[in-house]
Amino acid sequence: MKFNEKFTIDENYANTRIDKWLKLNTQKFPQSFVEKLLRSGKIKVNNKKVKSSYKLQLEDEIFLQFSYEEKKENEKFSYSANIKEYKEIRNNIIFENHDYLILNKPSGISVQSGTKSPKNLIDILNKFSEDKKFYLVHRIDKETSGIIVFACNRLFAQTLSEQFRNKDVKKSYLAILYGSIPRNEGTLDHDLVFKVKNQMKTFKAETDFSVLSKNKDFSYVEATPITGRKHQIRQQFFKVNHPIVGDGKYEIPHYVNKDKFLMLHSYKITFYDKGKEKTFKIEPPKEFKNFLKKSNL
Numbered sequence: 001m002k003f004n005e006k007f008t009i010d011e012n013y014a015n016t017r018i019d020k021w022l023k024l025n026t027q028k029f030p031q032s033f034v035e036k037l038l039r040s041g042k043i044k045v046n047n048k049k050v051k052s053s054y055k056l057q058l059e060d061e062i063f064l065q066f067s068y069e070e071k072k073e074n075e076k077f078s079y080s081a082n083i084k085e086y087k088e089i090r091n092n093i094i095f096e097n098h099d100y101l102i103l104n105k106p107s108g109i110s111v112q113s114g115t116k117s118p119k120n121l122i123d124i125l126n127k128f129s130e131d132k133k134f135y136l137v138h139r140i141d142k143e144t145s146g147i148i149v150f151a152c153n154r155l156f157a158q159t160l161s162e163q164f165r166n167k168d169v170k171k172s173y174l175a176i177l178y179g180s181i182p183r184n185e186g187t188l189d190h191d192l193v194f195k196v197k198n199q200m201k202t203f204k205a206e207t208d209f210s211v212l213s214k215n216k217d218f219s220y221v222e223a224t225p226i227t228g229r230k231h232q233i234r235q236q237f238f239k240v241n242h243p244i245v246g247d248g249k250y251e252i253p254h255y256v257n258k259d260k261f262l263m264l265h266s267y268k269i270t271f272y273d274k275g276k277e278k279t280f281k282i283e284p285p286k287e288f289k290n291f292l293k294k295s296n297l
Contacts, residue, residue, distance in 0.1 A: 003064040009056045018045060019052040021062070032112040032122050032136070042066040053154070081119075086128040089121060094280055099156040099273065100149055101125075101134065104282045107145040107262060112136055125150065137161050138169075141231065143246075145285050146173070146266030163271055170224065170270040173233055174212075174284055176263035176291060177219040177242040185210040188236040192229050205229045207236050213297045218245070220297040233264065245291065261287045 003026070013021055019034050022043070029037075035052055037043045044063045045054060056062075095102040103121070105111070110120040125134045134150040135157035151157035163169045188207045193200055206226035213220045219242060223233050231250070237243060238250035245263040265284040270277060283289075 002067040005064050007062040007064070009058060009060040009062065011058060013056055014058045016056050017052065018043070018050055018054045018056060018062070021056060026064070030113065030123055031126065032120065035112075035136075037066055053158075081124040081127045083128060085119075085124050089124055094147070094282060096152075098152060100151050100160070102269075102280050103148050103150065105140060105145060105148045105266075107143055107285065107287075110142045111139045111148060121148070122150070138164060138228075140266050141234075141262075141264075143262035144173075144264045144266060145262075145288070147171075147269050147280055147282050148266065149269060149271070160271060164228070167226070168272060170268075171266060172268040173223045173225075174265045174267050174288070175221050175223055175233065175237065176245045176288070176295070176297070177221060177237055178217075178245060179219065179242050180214050180216050181211060181219040181221070181240070181242050183211075187226075188240065190236050190239045192232065192235055194230065203227075203229055205232050205236060207233055215296060218295045218297055220292060261291075263288055263291060 007025070009021075013024075016024075018038070019031065022029065022034055031052070034043075038050060038052055041049050042065055044050070045056070045060050047061075047063065089103070092104040092106065093101060094104055105121065112122050113120045122134060122136050132152045134152060135154065137149060137151050137157055137160045140146065140148055149160065151160055160169070186209060188205075188209065190205065191202045192205045193202050195201075204227060208224045208226060209221050211219055211221050223237075225232050229235075234244055234247055234250050238247070238252070241252060243250050243252060246261045247264075248260075265288055267284060268279065268281045270279040272278065
């Protein structure tokens, strides 16, 4: 099914959120899919991109232009989370209150849906939660393990999103690199290039790092991203010829990447809750620890 239509808002839908309007007037797409359409500009209001929280005004014009056959989004809709998956996710909760949930994400599961990754945390949580709706405020890669925060209400989602924009949130990762990185600490400041609206654009990126241990074959480092670009840590260590062990996307021929487990773990996050600084930590998974041990790091 394809959508290529324009709608004008009348008094029946004035002051209605755009995501609610979509659910009432189109198929009941998962929230993560709606967010993706809005971010990509395939759904616009008055020919402008808007957020899912945007409240429609009288005479607003909504433009829909997308096809989930083309994007294979129907693969996502064929996925249906089950209660076993939900219980497994609940077992990985580090902390939960009325405002947010801290989860230890396993490697191999996406935070939100995609054409190649229908199984995802946000849809599993929201399908089976009876008293809360979870909001995604940041992401980590599918292959990366470790801490991720979900907001449990719209107000805290806005609060935490603002903290991310203002760089008040601090995230730290543990990574195992190929080779012995020369410096024991420093900042990686290689610009990264991404495709935006069919054009290649350059973005500044910064990551602080310090070496925890190393030998001639591997380096065990702590990395703290200052900016938040896609695959930032993975790309920047790749650019200095020390790719992360297990990274099949950013690898160089000099290192034979036999390990299939990405040795990148989100182990610490610090943010503010009602003015008080909150820090959460989680140790890396057994695959990570076993590699450290066998590599004498």
